[in-house]
Amino acid sequence: MNISSFPQALQDDLNRGLTTLGLDGDALSPPLLAYLALLDRWNRTYNLTAIRDPREMVTRHLLDSLAMHPFVENEALADLGTGPGLPGIPLAIAKPQLRVTLVESNGKKARFLREAVRTLGLTNARVAESRAEALDEPAAYDALTARALDVLAGIIEVGGHLLKPGGKLLAMKGLRPDEEIAALPAGWTVSDIHTLAVPGLVGERHLVIVARDA
Template sequence: MSTGERPEMDVPAELRTLENDPLHGDARVAKYFGDTYPRVLAFAELLADQGVLRGLIGPRELTRVWERHILNSAAVLPFLGEGTIVDVGSGAGLPGMVVAAMLPERQVVLVEPMERRTAWLFEAAERCGIDNAIVVRGRAEDVRESVEADVITARAVASIDKLVKWCAPLLSDTGRMALLKGKSARDEIERAKYVLRRAGLVGEAHEAPTVAGVDPTTVVTLSRV
């Protein structure tokens, strides 16, 4: 998901480009994404061009789209396991659209309640050739009858205890969650311990590096006991 709701604003075209991002064109980034780089690049370029205009990212983030959003989202991949991926509160498509771009053989469902954001997700998937992204409008609580997940992802949506209450009913019998979190992830797990216990889940925080020189991301996995 993007960070919190932002008003749409005008930004000069010369600023709405990845050219202002120090990681753009870096060979390490292209190597990290490998064969999936063209799809990821297309999404990153579209996010840089349209993200601020549509209130998806802040103007100060245009100089760090790769680090703050794309690589941060990509860090969740080693924790996804097998099966259908459901990105809850997908927002700007983070991490869901990045995950779908990197795993074209997997079905990735992007669940988002806001109409204008679902419109963005449909457009981004089409324009970037990310055919395996399926956009569903609604909150996690609203789609329990139609969506089942082998793994749930979420970024900047809510605290762990709230995510478990909202999303655990979507999980398959062997399902798990892989959540992008900040440095206080372990404290969040501790605060959510009773909710996790009731849901039959156990939490663990992992350091998830991507490209050398970029701070690692923290991923919290919630697995069946």
């Protein structure tokens, strides 16, 4: 599906959502729609995401990923278990100064990610086809993010070595994960919990920021 083939209602949903999130819809809609078109096309063959409806992808993939943008600084970010590039690619599009490494061990998803980075011209994003725990880049990142990878302790177990001292994990969660917070390993502390309002999404969404002790 080309960008021009998307129904106007889908484009309106995206523009309204971007405005609600405090982002520039005029600037960001074209590259986000180009990413969505590529994801929709590949998804028909490679089953990259269970969501098939592009209009639903706008809410549950694009806007959901971008809801965390106010809490992402222009630094080195590793997106663990990124799948088809979520939230890493939308964040890389919205924040050109952000340096994103898309970490994904699944071969077909990694191939899609490389094609997306090339097609979209994302010079601030790179693909690491690897399991997070096997990525040999110790203390290389200011921040980690994970959208649907594991519980907090599990994310830290497989990716904690990638963070610099004083770095942080930005974990996307649904309900406030109090049990996961209580199970954090020593040396890790929750610094903030933000309730996110994702335009068009029904249900709770939280961003849990876990700091690594310096």
